[in-house]
Amino acid sequence: MQNILELLLLNLYALCLIGAISIVFFSKRRMKEIEDSTYAWFLMANIAISITGLILGVAVNPDFNIPNITIIVLNKIYLISLLSWILLLTFYTFYISLNNKKNTKKWENIFFIINVIGAILILILPTKVTVEASGVVASGLSIILTYSIFEICYLFQLVRMIIDHKNLKSKKYIPIYLLVLFGIVILVIVMSNPSLNYIINPVLIFIAFIMYFTIENPDVKMIEQLDIAKTQAEKANKAKTEFLSNMSHEIRTPLNAIVGFSECMLDRNDLSEETKGFAQDIVDASNNLLEIVNGILDISKIEANKMEIITKEYNPREVFNSLCKLVKPRIGDKPIEFKYTCCDDLPGVLKGDVSKVKQILLNLLTNAAKYTDEGSIEFIVNCINRLDTKTCLLYVSVKDTGRGIKKENIEKLFNKFERIDEDKNTTIEGTGLGLAITKSLTEMMGGRISVASKYGEGSTFRVYLEQEIISMEIPEASTEEIEIDYEALKGKKVLVVDDSKINLKVADNVLKPYHFEVELVSSGEEAINIAKTKTFDIVLMDIMMPKMNGIEALNELRKIPGFDVPVIALTADAIEGTDEKYKNAGFDDYLSKPIDRYLLNKVLNKFLK
Numbered sequence: 001m002q003n004i005l006e007l008l009l010l011n012l013y014a015l016c017l018i019g020a021i022s023i024v025f026f027s028k029r030r031m032k033e034i035e036d037s038t039y040a041w042f043l044m045a046n047i048a049i050s051i052t053g054l055i056l057g058v059a060v061n062p063d064f065n066i067p068n069i070t071i072i073v074l075n076k077i078y079l080i081s082l083l084s085w086i087l088l089l090t091f092y093t094f095y096i097s098l099n100n101k102k103n104t105k106k107w108e109n110i111f112f113i114i115n116v117i118g119a120i121l122i123l124i125l126p127t128k129v130t131v132e133a134s135g136v137v138a139s140g141l142s143i144i145l146t147y148s149i150f151e152i153c154y155l156f157q158l159v160r161m162i163i164d165h166k167n168l169k170s171k172k173y174i175p176i177y178l179l180v181l182f183g184i185v186i187l188v189i190v191m192s193n194p195s196l197n198y199i200i201n202p203v204l205i206f207i208a209f210i211m212y213f214t215i216e217n218p219d220v221k222m223i224e225q226l227d228i229a230k231t232q233a234e235k236a237n238k239a240k241t242e243f244l245s246n247m248s249h250e251i252r253t254p255l256n257a258i259v260g261f262s263e264c265m266l267d268r269n270d271l272s273e274e275t276k277g278f279a280q281d282i283v284d285a286s287n288n289l290l291e292i293v294n295g296i297l298d299i300s301k302i303e304a305n306k307m308e309i310i311t312k313e314y315n316p317r318e319v320f321n322s323l324c325k326l327v328k329p330r331i332g333d334k335p336i337e338f339k340y341t342c343c344d345d346l347p348g349v350l351k352g353d354v355s356k357v358k359q360i361l362l363n364l365l366t367n368a369a370k371y372t373d374e375g376s377i378e379f380i381v382n383c384i385n386r387l388d389t390k391t392c393l394l395y396v397s398v399k400d401t402g403r404g405i406k407k408e409n410i411e412k413l414f415n416k417f418e419r420i421d422e423d424k425n426t427t428i429e430g431t432g433l434g435l436a437i438t439k440s441l442t443e444m445m446g447g448r449i450s451v452a453s454k455y456g457e458g459s460t461f462r463v464y465l466e467q468e469i470i471s472m473e474i475p476e477a478s479t480e481e482i483e484i485d486y487e488a489l490k491g492k493k494v495l496v497v498d499d500s501k502i503n504l505k506v507a508d509n510v511l512k513p514y515h516f517e518v519e520l521v522s523s524g525e526e527a528i529n530i531a532k533t534k535t536f537d538i539v540l541m542d543i544m545m546p547k548m549n550g551i552e553a554l555n556e557l558r559k560i561p562g563f564d565v566p567v568i569a570l571t572a573d574a575i576e577g578t579d580e581k582y583k584n585a586g587f588d589d590y591l592s593k594p595i596d597r598y599l600l601n602k603v604l605n606k607f608l609k
């Protein structure tokens with residue numbers, strides 16, 4: 001009797017264990033994969049095994065006087081549960097080692113049919129039960145059949161494990177293989193010593209238990225899936241950034257030709273005013289396109305966390321003045337009064353990422369100009385200086401009397417690709433990226449942006465940015481001479497390196513007014529060869545070239561004895577921070593395509609004067 005009580009307790013313990021695992025497993029969100037549904041059925045087989053095992057344990061008590069036929073039926077249910085258990089485990093191990101999971105449905109059906117046929121046979125074949133002091137002892141063909149299927153299944157798993165061990169891609173499946181080995185050992189022990197029959201149930205439940213905590217825990221699986229999804233998303237995002245960067249290059253190259261040739265037309269005296277007007281329209285449209293390409297590039301860099309903060313010293317007054325100059329053409333001939341005020345205590349020299357500061361404020365000013373038809377636009381610069389920490393909190397407001405923004409739209413304002421009042425926007429070009437970029441850049445620099453607006457009356461955007469104070473003294477206004485002294489530059493020798501014939505033609509035309517001696521070559525190798533025999537005053541070098549890129553060509557040029565000619569990177573790769581990148585690579589300066597005349601003049605003045 002002592003033995004029977006122990007048996008009962010053991011089965012009760014197994015039932016509690018599997019019950020607890022099942023509650024946790026079924027109450028959690030699960031993946032909808034075959035492995036998981038197989039495991040779900042596997043758990044149910046375990047529950048059936050432990051319930052029938054427990055009832056059979058109770059049934060042996062002679063006090064209950066349970067008829068023999070009931071015990072036989074219970075025993076058959078127990079055997080069917082055992083059969084399902086081993087077939088499900090075999091399918092599970094078979095499935096995870098399958099290289100090609102396309103035919104899974106077929107295999108599922110095969111295993112199901114074996115299970116149904118096996119169950120029918122167990123029901124038909126004779127079972128003999130005798131109740132002994134040690135418990136229920138069953139014998140007969142149904143028992144032999146069940147054990148035989150167990151043996152075949154384990155043998156099958158063993159063979160597959162040996163054959164397929166190389167296919168097993170993930171280490172996470174190692175526990176299941178160990179469990180298979182464990183099951184085989186137990187089966188051999190029980191078969192050689194049938195009096196140890198009672199350990200079968202706890203062992204089966206133990207296998208389900210270990211499986212749960214090693215490979216079938218929904219949390220672990222969910223994390224694994226999330227990891228896979230994250231890696232895939234990161235890969236896709238990286239591919240997107242690369243695509244956008246390449247696309248920018250591809251778009252900039254033809255744009256270079258369009259802007260270059262249109263500007264050359266503007267310089268010609270033999271063309272009618274109407275033709276020049278068309279040329280100007282082409283330049284304006286191309287510049288808009290360029291802005292869009294740059295916006296997309298910026299947002300993709302921000303998303304890829306590749307936007308870097310590059311600080312340098314700058315004169316804030318010069319920056320704000322230049323912004324005013326840039327926004328005026330955007331206002332055009334609309335009846336708008338543009339007012340700029342700057343506080344007196346603005347430091348003379350600040351340190352920060354000036355190109356981002358410019359970009360942020362230019363976006364706000366451009367929006368004010370775009371979305372205001374009449375009235376005024378105020379550009380107000382204030383600051384709070386903390387001399388002890390050498391920091392200056394710039395707070396800049398851009399206030400307009402434009403169309404304003406509805407309260408419910410304010411939240412959407414900084415979402416990327418989100419444009420508001422689409423119906424009114426149809427005539428105003430934009431991508432809905434400007435404010436998303438503005439906000440990201442501001443926050444990247446530890447700043448803040450806010451907006452107050454009344455629909456129909458106007459909006460005020462405020463930006464707060466902390467910058468380092470370098471000096472309170474206002475430096476002398478830079479007397480940068482942008483007007484070119486054509487006489488002084490006449491005859492200077494310029495080498496242009498670009499693999500694109502059309503870009504060479506553009507460069508040739510853009511440089512024509514300067515009366516240089518221009519040499520055009522279409523590869524790094526040619527540039528090196530010609531630099532060995534001829535002297536030049538400046539080199540304009542494209543970066544993305546086949547075989548030898550611009551940086552490699554520059555390094556080779558620098559190796560030529562006596563070569564100390566300024567080399568300017570000339571590239572369509574115009575992502576934020578690119579100029580620093582090329583300067584660090586050894587270039588003397590950087591010009592992006594399409595070539596901006598103003599910047600070209602600046603470079604020529606700096607290096608050729």
Ligand code: ADP
Nearest residue numbers: 367368371404419420430431432433434435436
């Ligand atoms: P875009 O100007 O390219 O559409 P933005 O991100 O710069 O994209 O702006 C998003 C939307 O916010 C605009 O479509 C516009 O409806 C609204 N908006 C931005 N600035 C102003 C402003 N100063 N006044 C009114 N509406 C504005």
